[in-house]
Amino acid sequence: MNWLTGLQKRRSLCVGGILFVSLLAFAVSLQRNPISFDAFWHLKTGSDWLRNGLSPWVDHYSFTFQGAAIQNPPVVFQALLHLAVSAFGIFAGFLFVKALAQLLTLLAAFLFLKLVKARALLIAMVIPSLVVVLQMRSMVRPELFSYAFSVLAMLLYFRARERASAASVLPMVVLMIAWTNYHASIIGYVIFAGFFVDCAVRQLNDRENAATWFRWLAWGVVLLLAGFLNHDLVHPVVEALTFPQEWKTLIFEYFAPWPYIKESPGLVILLLVTAVTPLLAIRQKKFGLLLVWAVLVYTAVSMQRMVAPAGIVIVISLAGLLAAEGYPDRLLGTGRRGLVLSGMLWFSVTGAALFANVALSLDILEENRNTYTRYPEALTRYMREEQLRGPVFNDYGIGGYLVYRLAPHNQVYIDGRTHILYPVEHLQKFETIQQSPQMLAAEGRAYGIDFVIEPFNQAKHDLVTDTGEFTLDFVDAAYSLYRRHRGRFPLHGLLLSRPACWNEHMAGELARESELIEAGLPFYSGLAEYSNFIDGYVRANDKGAYFDQSFESGEWTDFIRRFVAYRVFETGDYDLARILLANVQELRIEDYLASAMAMILSENEALALQILRSLAGDHWMSANEPQLAMFLWLWNSMSENPGLEAGDKHFIEGLEKRVEASGLESRDSSFEMHSREFCELARLQTARLGEQLGQ
Secondary structure (H helix, E strand, C coil), X not given: CCHHHHHHHCHHHHHHHHHHHHHHHHHHHHCCCCCCCHHHHHHHHHHHHHHHCCCCCECCCECCCCCCECCCCCHHHHHHHHHHHHHHCHHHHHHHHHHHHHHHHHHHHHHHHHHCCCCHHHHHHHHHHHHHHHHHCCCCCCHHHHHHHHHHHHHHHHHHCCCCCXXXXXXXXXXXXXXXXXXXXXXXXXXXXXXXXXXXXXXXXCXXXXXXXXXXXXXXXXXXXXXXXXXXXXXHHHHHHCCCHHHHHCCHHHCCCHHHHCCCCCHHHHHHHHHHHHHHHHHCCCHHHHHHHHHHHHHHHHCHHHHHHHHHHHHHHHHHHHHHCCCCHHHHHCCHHHHHHHHHHHHHHHHHHHHXXXXXXXXXXXXXXXXXXXXXXHHHHHHHHCCCCCCEEECCCCHHHHHHHHCCCCCECCCCCXXXXXXXXXXXXHHHHCCCHHHHHHHHHHHCXXXXXXXXXXXXXXXXXXXXXXXXXXXXXXEEEEEECCCCCHHHHHHHHCHHHCCHHHHHHHHHHHHHHHHHCCCCCHHXXXXXXXXXXXXXXXXXXXXXHHHHHCCCCHHHHHHHHHHHHHCCCHHHHHHHHHCCCCCCHHHHHHHHHHHHHCCCHXXXXXXXXXXXXXXXXXXXXXXXXXXXXXXXXXXCCCCCCHHHHHHHHHHHHHHHHHCCHHHHHHCCCCCCHHHHHHHHHHHHHHHHCCC
């Protein structure tokens, strides 16, 4: 008895078990916590459209493009999402929309499998594979329903049987009108382009007359023109061809997928399905389907957002091609070689799909345990309760969530409506501002920005602090709020960025801020741990013992590690200061400079030289003028070191020219070998920024 007859005898148990595991994995994927910030601006748009009569084709939420037109927004999806959330609440509403979209996709898949007369074992191979792909991108986004449209397009493709007629093409036209008005329908045009290629191949083989070719061309034109029947009269093919390539270097979901999915359990099943499909298409002379495969594989390799949509179409294509082969029942009459090869295909695809479904489900369960603080819920609640209103310069990723929680009283600088509202130049400008305190300060003045919301980390905190115009006002688990000149935690904010500026006179004000932190911030706030540490340090009689005790009780954050490094620097323990700074996770320029100074003071010039060379090779190009001046001064303090090489001296000469051009060369002689120089460095940076802004 071969594998096929063995499975056929236990078909109910085999197919039922496989489908049960797959649908269980599907149910788990539905429980995935909302992870798409963009879903929230869709929700807000739908809510304002249905409740307040605000046009979804015009921007109401940004101060940078207020009143500008929005191109082809997915208004049906936005309305549906609003209705679902209104009826069931946020989480249950999102789950309902996700379940509806994915169940429609699976229903369309079953209809397709029925159309092509797929056998039970083929169904048992296809459905788990489809569930894998659905799990890989199960975010609440408009494309969720496009998956069902894609399967319906494949159904119409196979139903038409390579003949362009009114009966075969009119349903395609209706589908494309609905799809184009719902969301981007470019995949539909790729699929139907393949259909018309297959029709052309068949007509060539049958030597059809001119009338047949004319009908073929006419129906192709009708189908193509259907893409213009939308609110903005913009064709999806034109949109795809004119899509600015710069987005692929700026937006995460447009990046190439390989670095992000190579560890995914679903990768094996995608590779298997992708490899087998073109072989069968060539064997059956389905050159149109081969074209669809090639285009979708190219887009999936180019953009990670296309992996799931392309995967769905390729899985359905494979199902249709295998059904045309009579797979697997027809293999009963073939030789041993055919049985072995087909068995390898069935067991490898089905087994990989089942494994991937279980693994992805476990990943989602683990992810759900770690996403309860993903959204700045506490921060936005604080802003609403305190009626903090005005323009917000915000991190790109959370723009959609801020729109949902804070509009209309707060408007954002940017959100996920890239390409349909914001031009690529705006995102490029935003990315530049995110690296420049000068530009952030200038943009803040130009637009009258009252608040900044950024991820709570060292780089972003330094960016905002260095403007000298915004101070820390609130911190939750992952994001921080800065308020123009009136933040509640200016001293804590200063020490987070400039730990060298600590002095005993700050103790009283820090204690007052600590009380506010304890009373007004959530227990999981990223600032709470730092505040508790500083408060304990202020109270401790034996500072060194306090450091030892607190280090043993838990892992220090980079903020705490830097604070301790400067305190031990001040006591003369230069080696420990250097070790602490070397263990910071994300080194900044001051960390290199302070480490080099510590090693010079400990007379370890060989290590100091190594640190300076590291800075010269890694980060120095992004240094501001005062940092460059200190960098040069540290190099010059080692000018007599016999370890200096010709390359070092050449670098120093170039650095001297940059510092001289900045007008800070006269400050070189004023530097001292002491940690307080790093507080002076902060003062100089603020002063230079004020000069550049014309203060």
